[in-house]
Amino acid sequence: MTSQALCALSGIEIQKKVASGDVSAVEVTNAFLERITHQDRKLHAFLYVDAEGALAQAATVDRARKAGETLGPLAGVPVALKDNLCTRGVPTTCASKILAGYVPPYDADAVERLRRAGAIAVGKTNMDEFAMGSSNENSAFGPVKNPWDETRAPGGSSGGSAAATASSMASFALGSDTGGSVRQPGAFCGVTALKPTYGRVSRFGLIAFASSLDQIGPFARSVREAARVLSVIAGHDARDATSTTTAVDDYEAECGKEVRGLRVGVVADALGAGVDAEVVKATRAAVAKLAELGCEIVDVSLPHATHALAAYYLIAPAEASSNLARFDGMRYGLRKTGDDLTATYGTTRAEGFGPEVRRRIMLGTYALSAGYYDAFYVKAQKVRTLIRRDYDAAFKKCDVVLTPTSPTTAFKLGEKTSDPLAMYMADIFTLPPSLAGLPAVSIPGGYSADGLPIGLQLTGRAFDEKTLVRVSDAYERASGWLSRRPSEIV
Amino acid sequence: MATTYEPVIGLEVHAQLFSKTKMFCGCSISFGAPPNTQVCPVCLALPGALPVPNARAIELAVRAALALGCTVNERSVFARKNYFYPDLSKGYQISQFDLPLNTGGKLVIDTPSGPREVGITRIHVEEDAAKNLHGVGHGTDTLVDFNRAGTALIEIVGEPDLRNADEAEAYLKKLREVLMFVGVNDGNLEEGSFRCDANVSIRPVGQEKFGTRCELKNINSFRFVRKAIEYEITRQEAVLSAGGTITQETRTYSDGLGKTIPMRTKEDAHDYRYFPDPDLPPLVITRAFIEKLRVTAPELAEQKRTRWQKELGVTLYDATVLTGHPKIADYFEEAAAALAGKDASPEARAAAGKKVANFVQSEVLRTVTTRGLEAEFAVSAEYVAELLRLVEGGSISGKMAKDVFAEMITTGRSASKIIEQKGLSQVTDTSVIEAAVAEVLAANASQVEKYKAGKTSVVGFFVGQIMRATKGAANPQLVNDILKKMLDAQ
Ligand SMILES: [Zn+2]
Numbered sequence: 020m021t022s023q024a025l026c027a028l029s030g031i032e033i034q035k036k037v038a039s040g041d042v043s044a045v046e047v048t049n050a051f052l053e054r055i056t057h058q059d060r061k062l063h064a065f066l067y068v069d070a071e072g073a074l075a076q077a078a079t080v081d082r083a084r085k086a087g088e089t090l091g092p093l094a095g096v097p098v099a100l101k102d103n104l105c106t107r108g109v110p111t112t113c114a115s116k117i118l119a120g121y122v123p124p125y126d127a128d129a130v131e132r133l134r135r136a137g138a139i140a141v142g143k144t145n146m147d148e149f150a151m152g153s154s155n156e157n158s159a160f161g162p163v164k165n166p167w168d169e170t171r172a173p174g175g176s177s178g179g180s181a182a183a184t185a186s187s188m189a190s191f192a193l194g195s196d197t198g199g200s201v202r203q204p205g206a207f208c209g210v211t212a213l214k215p216t217y218g219r220v221s222r223f224g225l226i227a228f229a230s231s232l233d234q235i236g237p238f239a240r241s242v243r244e245a246a247r248v249l250s251v252i253a254g255h256d257a258r259d260a261t262s263t264t265t266a267v268d269d270y271e272a273e274c275g276k277e278v279r280g281l282r283v284g285v286v287a288d289a290l291g292a293g294v295d296a297e298v299v300k301a302t303r304a305a306v307a308k309l310a311e312l313g314c315e316i317v318d319v320s321l322p323h324a325t326h327a328l329a330a331y332y333l334i335a336p337a338e339a340s341s342n343l344a345r346f347d348g349m350r351y352g353l354r355k356t357g358d359d360l361t362a363t364y365g366t367t368r369a370e371g372f373g374p375e376v377r378r379r380i381m382l383g384t385y386a387l388s389a390g391y392y393d394a395f396y397v398k399a400q401k402v403r404t405l406i407r408r409d410y411d412a413a414f415k416k417c418d419v420v421l422t423p424t425s426p427t428t429a430f431k432l433g434e435k436t437s438d439p440l441a442m443y444m445a446d447i448f449t450l451p452p453s454l455a456g457l458p459a460v461s462i463p464g465g466y467s468a469d470g471l472p473i474g475l476q477l478t479g480r481a482f483d484e485k486t487l488v489r490v491s492d493a494y495e496r497a498s499g500w501l502s503r504r505p506s507e508i509v
Numbered sequence: 510m511a512t513t514y515e516p517v518i519g520l521e522v523h524a525q526l527f528s529k530t531k532m533f534c535g536c537s538i539s540f541g542a543p544p545n546t547q548v549c550p551v552c553l554a555l556p557g558a559l560p561v562p563n564a565r566a567i568e569l570a571v572r573a574a575l576a577l578g579c580t581v582n583e584r585s586v587f588a589r590k591n592y593f594y595p596d597l598s599k600g601y602q603i604s605q606f607d608l609p610l611n612t613g614g615k616l617v618i619d620t621p622s623g624p625r626e627v628g629i630t631r632i633h634v635e636e637d638a639a640k641n642l643h644g645v646g647h648g649t650d651t652l653v654d655f656n657r658a659g660t661a662l663i664e665i666v667g668e669p670d671l672r673n674a675d676e677a678e679a680y681l682k683k684l685r686e687v688l689m690f691v692g693v694n695d696g697n698l699e700e701g702s703f704r705c706d707a708n709v710s711i712r713p714v715g716q717e718k719f720g721t722r723c724e725l726k727n728i729n730s731f732r733f734v735r736k737a738i739e740y741e742i743t744r745q746e747a748v749l750s751a752g753g754t755i756t757q758e759t760r761t762y763s764d765g766l767g768k769t770i771p772m773r774t775k776e777d778a779h780d781y782r783y784f785p786d787p788d789l790p791p792l793v794i795t796r797a798f799i800e801k802l803r804v805t806a807p808e809l810a811e812q813k814r815t816r817w818q819k820e821l822g823v824t825l826y827d828a829t830v831l832t833g834h835p836k837i838a839d840y841f842e843e844a845a846a847a848l849a850g851k852d853a854s855p856e857a858r859a860a861a862g863k864k865v866a867n868f869v870q871s872e873v874l875r876t877v878t879t880r881g882l883e884a885e886f887a888v889s890a891e892y893v894a895e896l897l898r899l900v901e902g903g904s905i906s907g908k909m910a911k912d913v914f915a916e917m918i919t920t921g922r923s924a925s926k927i928i929e930q931k932g933l934s935q936v937t938d939t940s941v942i943e944a945a946v947a948e949v950l951a952a953n954a955s956q957v958e959k960y961k962a963g964k965t966s967v968v969g970f971f972v973g974q975i976m977r978a979t980k981g982a983a984n985p986q987l988v989n990d991i992l993k994k995m996l997d998a999q
Contacts, residue, residue, distance in 0.1 A: 105556065123557065124550065223557065223558075224557040225557055230788050260559065260561050260788060261789075337784060341591050345598065349595050350553060387591070388780055389780045
């Protein structure tokens with residue numbers, strides 16, 4: 020098979036071919052590495068390509084096959100990892116100068132699980148610094164470009180993972196989602212992007228942004244691939260006290276099932292002012308398509324969702340201000356020595372962190388300060404409880420909630436960099452499920468007139484990723500959007 | 510007339526929980542290990558590492574709380590205390606803030622005016638910081654040893670119920686004793702596993718309102734506590750008497766200078782920005798677990814002292830000496846029980862207790878070495894009981910017992926073995942003694958005449974001769990009896 024043909028295969032097909040010996044894992048890996056060399060010159064989705072490590076892993080898979088061992092569900096399948104996932108011996112920087120050149124001594128739990136399943140880690144993907152951003156423009160090492168239109172943002176913060184998946188530089192990728200950082204770039208880049216229930220995937224080895232919100236999730240070109248990856252990375256991990264012991268379902272088994280009788284909740288407010296007309300139109304069309312497939316469409320409301328943005332921008336920065344305190348120049352990473360200890364801290368952190376990270380650290384520090392804590396942090400937590408209750412009520416009437424993933428399609432690079440608030444608005448639909456800790460997936464739901472993907476977000480009950488997969492897959496098959504890919508970069 | 514002031518003192522004690530591993534990671538704790546050898550990604554705060562609570566440490570904290578009459582809260586919350594310092598790897602300490610594990614206990618101390626109850630506000634669980642090592646690196650560098658970082662501690666916050674340095678010292682000693690007898694803390698002040706800060710203020714006698722307090726740090730021996738508090742009371746009295754005011758500040762005690770010196774004032778105080786640690790779900794302790802620990806709680810020294818006076822025939826003084834260390838207390842009880850034997854009458858148990866108490870105090874204690882909660886005995890309690898049983902049975906004299914005990918220490922053999930091997934067994938065979946008496950009387954006819962003439966003081970001379978003739982092995986009581994009978998028969 021030609022390199023190009025190999026890269027066009029799904030991860031499911033690659034695993035099958037590698038397992039049967041039709042093609043070796045090394046051949047697959049070489050094909051993807053070659054593709055990265057060509058495609059990534061323009062896209063800049065990768066911060067580090069680990070050709071050597073990838074080929075070594077591939078050789079291990081091939082040896083195992085020759086020895087007659089049963090291969091894992093992702094054997095020989097190339098994966099791109101967001102650069103906030105710790106990888107043993109491979110630089111992990113969070114796209115920040117403060118961690119430039121940092122090499123972790125251990126693998127994140129999700130990375131360990133992928134390796135055990137036979138996946139080939141081809142490299143580390145670009146992101147907004149410390150996962151703070153919605154456009155990838157906050158990377159200290161330069162932005163990622165959207166494979167559908169290189170003048171546009173890929174979304175963020177997992178923009179590199181989304182772009183790498185959309186442009187087939189890897190079969191799938193892992194990202195992390197705090198307030199939409201998997202789903203929103205998934206929508207902008209036209210791929211399936213799933214944020215599991217909080218606690219479903221271990222956060223051990225995921226460099227924290229906001230610990231009560233962070234979840235690792237997969238990007239894939241199809242729902243089935245995303246489902247398979249989720250089955251691999253989900254599960255209890257004793258190294259993360261917030262990791263759940265709830266049993267992991269066979270998500271892939273949900274693919275190909277009918278959705279007749281399932282109830283889809285539609286939030287009227289999510290199709291109102293501030294949402295692009297094309298996004299509204301695509302969402303309504305998706306509702307119609309699901310009705311056609313036999314779903315029952317019901318109206319639901321999330322009255323407190325309007326406060327999600329405010330609550331999120333208190334809780335997440337508050338946690339971040341504390342989580343990022345460890346980057347002090349003492350044990351690892353950048354150190355800029357000052358006249359005294361305080362000056363060393365100040366200079367190191369002022370030079371090491373970019374403007375958005377500094378902004379959020381200051382916001383969070385303020386929100387936790389004596390005299391403001393109750394008014395800001397405590398109140399935001401109350402809002403969070405109210406949003407959770409909104410969903411509890413909604414899920415009495417429906418099985419999944421459907422909204423757009425983002426109010427717009429991918430915006431132009433530089434369009435919102437001077438206006439943080441406008442940038443924050445890109446997350447208004449992804450924030451409520453995050454605050455409630457619920458699973459949510461973004462799937463391609465049509466294209467705008469200028470050919471940009473539109474994302475649909477489905478939110479499910481806690482630990483009911485199964486139903487999300489079932490509905491997403493049914494819609495994917497019925498819609499035919501899967502066949503659309505960005506044009507090749509030349 | 511000059512105002513008379515009353516000191517008000519409250520102590521905060523940090524006690525290291527006697528757990529093999531750290532509070533939130535699996536690193537072992539060993540005092541004196543080479544620097545930075547007991548470390549892992551968690552306690553070094555490498556990016557992506559997460560804390561997991563140590564169940565054993567929590568159990569110990571609950572045991573301490575029960576021993577001090579606290580309410581154990583079924584739900585408590587770990588909170589982050591945020592501040593920057595090189596010995597704090599994460600940039601925050603995991604502690605407990607508004608919802609601590611235990612609240613509201615008490616400790617009864619002995620004062621010249623009788624027992625006094627000192628309130629305990631709360632006992633919370635937290636982790637220790639690393640150790641800054643000054644002057645061991647190049648030039649003025651400070652190096653950090655993270656071996657101690659993350660060690661499990663409880664902080665015991667006492668009410669300001671103490672009124673002088675004596676009471677403060679009594680409180681600390683009693684608290685240390687309780688923690689050691691529960692097996693929660695090794696009571697090692699030199700190694701810093703039991704540390705104390707004191708809040709000291711003074712107020713005019715009769716005034717209810719507290720004066721401005723100063724916090725004294727670095728008072729890590731009972732002697733320093735006394736000296737620091739006494740100095741501080743005198744200092745504050747001098748300030749107020751001279752018409753000055755006390756500044757609320759943290760002061761450190763310098764033994765070299767014999768005084769407390771200011772560290773930082775209230776204005777420099779940190780805003781610790783406490784908030785619930787999102788990495789750690791609330792700590793839930795079940796009623797059943799608390800009850801289980803309550804039922805299996807070890808007997809405290811105080812209880813032992815009372816019981817021993819009642820049951821084991823010892824004085825308060827004896828009991829106090831023998832509860833100087835939990836292992837010595839165990840040793841005493843074991844030996845006393847072994848000597849009394851099974852089904853002994855209360856009288857026999859008391860008699861055995863008294864004998865063991867005397868022997869342990871006069872002979873055993875000087876051979877014991879203690880280190881923390883461990884104690885090393887040269888001779889087992891069982892062997893000591895056997896030795897005392899041989900004395901009781903008349904096989905050897907009390908005086909010989911001391912020599913045999915010395916022999917037991919050097920050889921490790923049992924008393925009966927030593928007696929047998931050395932032919933030391935006391936002569937109780939009356940015929941042997943009669944022969945010796947007859948021999949001595951025959952050889953000292955003039956002395957016999959003196960006796961007959963009424964000079965009974967010569968009896969002592971005969972006893973000495975007989976004992977010499979029997980190499981000291983004759984039972985002294987029998988010698989006396991037989992000698993008197995044979996003299997009178999002359
Ligand atoms: Zn450790």
